Amino acid sequence: xxxxEKYVEDKATQFIVVNLxxxxxxxxxxxxxxxxxxxxxRRVPNIEDYFKGVINLRGEVIPVMDLRLRFTMEELDYTxxxxxxIVKLDPQAAIGLIVxxxxxxMDIYDSQIEKVSAExxxxxxxxxxxxxxxxxxxxxxxxxxxxxxxxxxxx
Amino acid sequence: MDTSQYLGIFLxxxxxxxxxxxxxxxxxxxEPENQDAISEIFRAAHSLKGMxxxxxxxxxxxxxxxxxxxxxxxxSGSMAVTSELMDVLFQALDAIEGYINNIQxxxxxxxxxxxxxxNEINRIRNAAxxxxxxxxxxxxxxxxxxxxxxxxxxxxxxxxxxxxxxxESAVDVMSDAIDGGKHVYGFTVYIQESCLLxxxxxxxxxxxxxxxxxxxxxxxxxxxxEDEKFDFSFSLFTICxxxxxxxxxxxxxVSEIEDAVGEEFxxxxxxxxxGASDEAKTEEAEExxxxxxxxxxxxxxxxxxxxxxxxxTSPAAKEAGNKPQAxxxxxxxxxxxxxxxxxxxxNLVSExxxxxxxxxxxxxGGESSSQTLNEQVEYLESVTTNLHEAVMKVxxxxxxxxxxxxxxxxxxxxxxxxxKMQLTITGEETELDxxxxxxxxxxxxxxxxxxxDHGLEHPDERAAKGKPEMGTIFLxxxxxxxxxxxxxxxxxxxxxVEAVRAKIVERGLAxxxxxxxxxxxxxxxxxxxxxxxxxxxxxxxxxxxxxLDVVKSNIESLGGDVSVKTKLGEGSTWIIRLPxxxxxxxxxxxxxxxEKYAIPLDSIQTIENVASGDLKLVQGKEVIQLRGTVxxxxxxxxxLGVESTHNDAEDxxxxxxxxxxxxxxxxxxxxxxxxxxxIKSLGKYINTDRVISGATILGDGEVALIIDANALI
Numbered sequence: 082x083x084x085x086e087k088y089v090e091d092k093a094t095q096f097i098v099v100n101l102x103x104x105x106x107x108x109x110x111x112x113x114x115x116x117x118x119x120x121x122x123r124r125v126p127n128i129e130d131y132f133k134g135v136i137n138l139r140g141e142v143i144p145v146m147d148l149r150l151r152f153t154m155e156e157l158d159y160t161x162x163x164x165x166x167i168v169k170l171d172p173q174a175a176i177g178l179i180v181x182x183x184x185x186x187m188d189i190y191d192s193q194i195e196k197v198s199a200e201x202x203x204x205x206x207x208x209x210x211x212x213x214x215x216x217x218x219x220x221x222x223x224x225x226x227x228x229x230x231x232x233x234x235x236x
Numbered sequence: 237m238d239t240s241q242y243l244g245i246f247l248x249x250x251x252x253x254x255x256x257x258x259x260x261x262x263x264x265x266x267e268p269e270n271q272d273a274i275s276e277i278f279r280a281a282h283s284l285k286g287m288x289x290x291x292x293x294x295x296x297x298x299x300x301x302x303x304x305x306x307x308x309x310x311x312s313g314s315m316a317v318t319s320e321l322m323d324v325l326f327q328a329l330d331a332i333e334g335y336i337n338n339i340q341x342x343x344x345x346x347x348x349x350x351x352x353x354x355n356e357i358n359r360i361r362n363a364a365x366x367x368x369x370x371x372x373x374x375x376x377x378x379x380x381x382x383x384x385x386x387x388x389x390x391x392x393x394x395x396x397x398x399x400x401x402x403x404e405s406a407v408d409v410m411s412d413a414i415d416g417g418k419h420v421y422g423f424t425v426y427i428q429e430s431c432l433l434x435x436x437x438x439x440x441x442x443x444x445x446x447x448x449x450x451x452x453x454x455x456x457x458x459x460x461x462e463d464e465k466f467d468f469s470f471s472l473f474t475i476c477x478x479x480x481x482x483x484x485x486x487x488x489x490v491s492e493i494e495d496a497v498g499e500e501f502x503x504x505x506x507x508x509x510x511g512a513s514d515e516a517k518t519e520e521a522e523e524x525x526x527x528x529x530x531x532x533x534x535x536x537x538x539x540x541x542x543x544x545x546x547x548x549t550s551p552a553a554k555e556a557g558n559k560p561q562a563x564x565x566x567x568x569x570x571x572x573x574x575x576x577x578x579x580x581x582x583n584l585v586s587e588x589x590x591x592x593x594x595x596x597x598x599x600x601g602g603e604s605s606s607q608t609l610n611e612q613v614e615y616l617e618s619v620t621t622n623l624h625e626a627v628m629k630v631x632x633x634x635x636x637x638x639x640x641x642x643x644x645x646x647x648x649x650x651x652x653x654x655x656k657m658q659l660t661i662t663g664e665e666t667e668l669d670x671x672x673x674x675x676x677x678x679x680x681x682x683x684x685x686x687x688x689d690h691g692l693e694h695p696d697e698r699a700a701k702g703k704p705e706m707g708t709i710f711l712x713x714x715x716x717x718x719x720x721x722x723x724x725x726x727x728x729x730x731x732x733v734e735a736v737r738a739k740i741v742e743r744g745l746a747x748x749x750x751x752x753x754x755x756x757x758x759x760x761x762x763x764x765x766x767x768x769x770x771x772x773x774x775x776x777x778x779x780x781x782x783x784l785d786v787v788k789s790n791i792e793s794l795g796g797d798v799s800v801k802t803k804l805g806e807g808s809t810w811i812i813r814l815p816x817x818x819x820x821x822x823x824x825x826x827x828x829x830x831e832k833y834a835i836p837l838d839s840i841q842t843i844e845n846v847a848s849g850d851l852k853l854v855q856g857k858e859v860i861q862l863r864g865t866v867x868x869x870x871x872x873x874x875x876l877g878v879e880s881t882h883n884d885a886e887d888x889x890x891x892x893x894x895x896x897x898x899x900x901x902x903x904x905x906x907x908x909x910x911x912x913x914x915i916k917s918l919g920k921y922i923n924t925d926r927v928i929s930g931a932t933i934l935g936d937g938e939v940a941l942i943i944d945a946n947a948l949i
Contacts, residue, residue, distance in 0.1 A: 123939035124831065125918065126876040127925045135918060135931055137939050140587055142916040142931040176921050229921055 093188040096213070098220055099166065099180040101149055106180070107189065107213055107220040108166060114175055115167040116183060119159045136165070136177060143167065145177035151228060152208065157181065168225060176229050189213040189220065243343060246291050250336050253280040253287075257329055258644050261322065264310075265647075268317035278307045284332070293345045296335040302354050303328050306361055315364040323651075324356045326644070394497045397422035397471035400455045402509050406473070410452055411503035413475040418449065420506060421480050423487065423498035424471040431492040435464045441493065442472070444486040449476035468494075473501075473509075575670065581627050586914040588623065589820065592616045593911070593935030624820060632667040635713055635722070638677040639664050642684055646709060649688040656695050656706045657688060663713035668720050672794050672814055676722070679787040679798075683724040683810045684709060686784070691728030691808060701805070703727065719796075719838070720816055725809030731802040733759050743768070760800055764788045797946065799896055821915060823932075824891065825908035825940065829878025832940040834913050834932055835902070839945040841894045843907065845887040860890065860901055867892060869901045870948050875927060881905045893945035900949045915942060 096107035097116070117138065122145060124134040131150035135142050145165055149156055162182040169175045194211050202210055207227040213220040257280045263273040285300040303325060309315035331350040338346040400422070402410075410420045427437050438461045442451050454461060454472040461470055476483050480500050487496040501509070595613050639661055646659040668676070692698075692707035699705055712723045733756045740762050741751045751759075762768055766785040787810075791798045795815045802808035815821075815838070823834035824843075844862060851858050851869065858869040869890065873880035882888065882905045890901040913932035918924060929944035 121938065123931070123941070125922060125924060125928060125941060126878070127927070128922050132922055135922075135939055137933050137937050140590055140933060142918060142933065142939055144919045144922045146921075171920075174919050174921065176919065 091190045091192045093190045096187050096189055096220065096222065097166065098184045098187050099148075099164070100182050100184055101152065101154060101180060105184065105218060105220045106148075107187070107222040108168065108178075108225065109222070110186065112168050112170055112225055113166060114169045117165050117167065117177075118161075119163050119165055119179065133179065138167065138175075138177075141175065143175045143177050145179055146229065147179045148228075149179070149181075152205075168229065170225055170229065178229070187213075187215065187217075187220070189215060189222075194222070242291065243339070246287055247336060247340050250284060250287060253284045254329065254333055254336065255640060256280040257284075258326075259640065261325060261329070262643050262647065264317060265319075265322045271311075274307060274311045278304065278311060281307055293335065293339065295347075295349055296332065296339075296345050299328060299332055299335070299350055299354065302357050303332075306357050309361060309364070315361060318360075321360050321364075324353060324360065326648075328353050328357060394424060394426070394495070395422070395499065396424040396469065397455070397473065397498070398509060400453065400471050400473070400509055402453055402473065402506075406453045407506055407509075410473060410475060410501070410506050414501070414503045414506070419476050419479065420452075420473065420501045421476055421483055421498050422471065422473050422501060422509070423484075423496055424469055425487055425493060426469045426495040428492045428494045429468050431468070434466070434468070435462055437490055437492050438466075438470055440490045441487050444490060445472070445474045445476065445483065448478050448483060448486065449474055578627070578631055578670075582631070585620065585623050585627050586820070588616075588620050589912060589914055590933055590935070592620050594937075595935075597935035628669075628820075631670050633670050633673050634665045634667050635673055635676065635720075636664040638673050639680065639711060639713075641677075642681070642711065645681065646684065646688065649685065653688060654694070655688070655692050657692055657709055658706055659684070659709045659711065661711045666713040666715055666720055666722075668814060668816070672796075675790060675794055676812075676814070679790045679812070680711065680722065680724060682784070682787045684711070687724065687726035687728065687808075691726035691730075693729055715816070716813075720814045722812040722814065723809050724812070725801075725807055727807040730804045730806055730808050731760060731763070731800070732804055733802075736760065736762060739768075760802070763800075764798075797895070821913060823911055823913045823942065825911050825934075826889075826891065826904040827881075827906035827908060828872045828876055828904050829880060831876070831878060832908065832934065832938065833872075833876075833904075834911070834940050834942045835891060835893070835945055836942065837910065839893045839895065841892040841899065844890045844892060844901070846890045846901075847887050848884055851888075862892070862901075865899065867899045867901045869903060871903045872943075873903070873905070875948070893949065895946045895949040898949045900945070902943075902945065902948065913940075913942070 095110040097110055097113055099106050099108065115138070120136050120138075122134045122136055125132065125144075128134075131146050133145050133147050133150075135144050137143075147156065159179070160181075163179065164183050165177040165179050166183070167175055167177050193214050195214060197205075197209055197212055205221075208224055209221045210224045210227075211222045213222055257277055260273045260276045260280070263270055264277065267273065281300055281304040285297055285304055288296040288300055306315070306321075306325065310317060315321070328350070331348075331353055334348070335345045338344060414420050425438070425441055427434050431437055442454070442458075442461075445451050452473045452475060454470060456466050456470060460466060474483070480498060484496055484498060487493060592613070595609070595616060599609050599613050642661065643659055646657060649655075650657050687709045692709070693701070693703075695705040698707060707726060707728055709726045710723070712721075714721055737751050737754065737759050740746050740754075740759065741748050745762065745765075745768075746754070764784050764787075768785075788798055791812055791814070796813050798810060798812045800808055800810050822837040824837055824840055826833050826835060844860075846860050850860055852861065853859070854866065858871075859866050860869055861867075871880070873882075880903075882903075889904050889907060891904055892899055892901050911934075915930045916932060917930055918928065926944060926947040928941045929947075930942045931939050932942060934940050
């Protein structure tokens with residue numbers, strides 16, 4: 082009965098859980114357009130460091146960002162497990178996020194999601210605002226708008 | 237009745253009618269006696285009223301009704317065209333447009349009754365005509381007269397052609413023909429009431445008569461006949477070589493024709509038809525107006541297609557037919573295509589081109605490049621080229637839709653600024669990509685306002701300078717190679733370069749010494765800076781300093797550029813250069829470092845081999861001297877942050893690019909050749925320094941970046 086009530090009351094959201102090193106990050110599946118292996122990346126001169134350049138995905142030119150660099154983590158060489166998550170916040174503009182590996186698809190219930198502390202938010206530049214506490218450990222849920230969205234204007 | 241499905245059509249057509257009203261009202265204001273303009277206005281107002289009624293927009297209907305009554309009075313001559321009247325009518329037009337805008341946004345016309353405008357119109361009408369509200373019925377009956385229903389109701393007399401109104405030139409043509417030994421017959425043809433395709437039968441009748449001679453005039457007009465705007469009879473006059481029985485037999489040979497009555501006319505009797513001679517005088521006066529009206533509405537008239545001219549093939553007949561033709565609604569024939577569909581088509585073509593490039597590179601590389609493959613490639617190439625052209629043509633629209641609101645705007649500015657000015661527009665038929673045309677209106681409006689406000693002097697000032705009091709603002713559009721040039725300018729006072737220079741110093745943008753060294757061009761470029769305004773006082777027309785920089789950025793976002801030519805005391809001209817097409821360009825592929833880049837062919841002047849020894853240093857910058865011109869050198873490898881693969885012992889490859897009159901030499905490592913590339917955006921997330929304007933996908937799937945040479949000069 083408890084279990085049933087949980088299903089009725091507690092809404093689950095599907096996340097793709099990706100790993101950067103030992104950390105787990107969740108990306109809401111509704112924003113994900115595609116997951117691809119790393120193709121040839123064309124460098125674009127004079128852009129922010131965390132952008133690796135652009136790729137050709139079936140005739141579309143899509144910018145790709147290395148999430149490790151975005152989170153000021155150490156850069157790693159790409160392996161067979163490295164994937165690009167193609168994300169579309171805006172239907173007209175796709176962007177690729179490079180991650181170490183894709184772990185699984187996971188249902189996370191609203192009841193499992195907690196807001197992070199203000200300090201933590203600050204620390205991550207607002208990239209992480211909520212955390213899912215799951216059976217398999219903590220999953221930091223990416224605030225995609227902050228990660229890829231309106232960049233800090235540099236003047 | 238659910239009318240929502242017609243809303244789109246209603247809106248489109250309303251806008252066409254409003255534009256027609258605006259254009260014709262401008263003509264009417266200039267030529268108050270122009271009957272064609274009045275008729276045209278009347279027709280547009282009437283259609284608008286009818287459509288509004290059908291769609292259930294009561295306020296819109298009421299306002300158009302009042303306006304229509306007013307035009308009815310003007311047409312009947314009981315009211316004169318005055319400036320005051322036109323002002324309020326233009327206000328009414330704006331209000332009508334307001335309703336249409338409301339409807340577009342919310343499908344509701346809004347609840348503004350615009351009573352002040354209605355009252356004002358009524359007041360002017362009462363004052364002018366000295367009577368109360370004109371009976372509405374009268375106004376509504378009018379257009380019917382024109383459609384030729386009235387003669388049909390004239391009674392039992394079947395020879396309705398006797399009542400036809402012939403214009404002078406038609407009568408002349410016919411009496412000349414009679415003098416020349418030909419026969420002139422008038423006919424009234426009755427079609428069986430069971431007939432379903434009246435227009436087709438009428439057309440066959442006219443065609444049968446055309447085989448024997450010329451049909452000079454029809455009632456209703458040939459266009460109305462074609463549109464089936466007649467009951468079951470129509471009348472015509474024809475010049476014929478054969479006798480009347482043969483002509484009549486020819487008419488009766490067309491099926492579903494019930495009867496045809498006719499008689500032969502002599503050069504005397506022809507002049508009595510429909511009391512033609514009484515009207516000869518006014519007709520003549522109108523004739524001159526006609527030609528002007530036709531000229532002014534030339535683009536629209538031009539698009540009238542062959543069917544309209546079917547009945548009038550010979551030059552003489554055309555002359556005679558001019559009258560009814562000019563009375564037809566001068567609305568250009570349009571096809572409305574969903575822009576999404578076009579975009580899809582465009583994307584498909586893009587992919588096709590990519591596919592073609594794939595085959596091209598396969599054919600180049602493999603040993604198995606057999607003849608068949610080559611043929612296939614050639615075929616694919618011709619198909620894609622044609623497809624590309626076809627699609628681009630669909631996307632191309634005349635800039636007319638962007639500029640046709642300007643005459644009205646200048647008229648308003650004239651009143652507001654108390655200056656005398658006229659706007660001349662040429663080349664409104666010049667075509668540009670639809671997206672460009674949609675975007676170009678605002679920048680052009682800014683420039684015209686600028687010319688009106690800052691450029692043109694007040695009449696007394698102009699007179700003192702020995703210029704005509706009437707200032708001229710012009711807008712010329714024309715195609716120049718792969719670009720379209722739009723020039724906007726005036727014959728006003730021009731830009732005072734020294735005043736701008738002083739302003740630069742005053743605003744602390746440069747020191748006095750530096751400013752003194754600026755060339756005139758550099759000084760004028762400051763006008764495009766955000767927030768830089770020369771106006772001494774801010775008006776609601778211009779002077780806030782948010783004009784020219786917006787103009788510049790708008791135009792640059794369309795891939796174009798803007799420059800200005802000015803002469804103090806004689807006026808200035810703003811020159812806008814826009815690319816003809818946006819998405820697909822010819823480019824020179826080059827290699828810099830180990831990376832492939834595309835340079836748009838448009839901006840390339842020449843490609844030169846330069847020995848390292850020919851490089852010179854001027855003020856610490858590298859330049860080359862080429863045929864007497866000193867050209868600054870840009871080492872692309874430095875700009876793009878790559879290691880050049882070039883060996884210093886060899887000649888450098890320098891691509892000379894141009895922007896306006898300025899040149900620059902881009903040093904590249906290797907040339908790959910010319911290619912047609914599909915421009916892809918890098919997306920909104922990447923901030924490039926303007927050097928990279930986009931990307932393209934090569935035949936092997938590799939991404940190459942497109943260099944914006946303009947940003948390097």
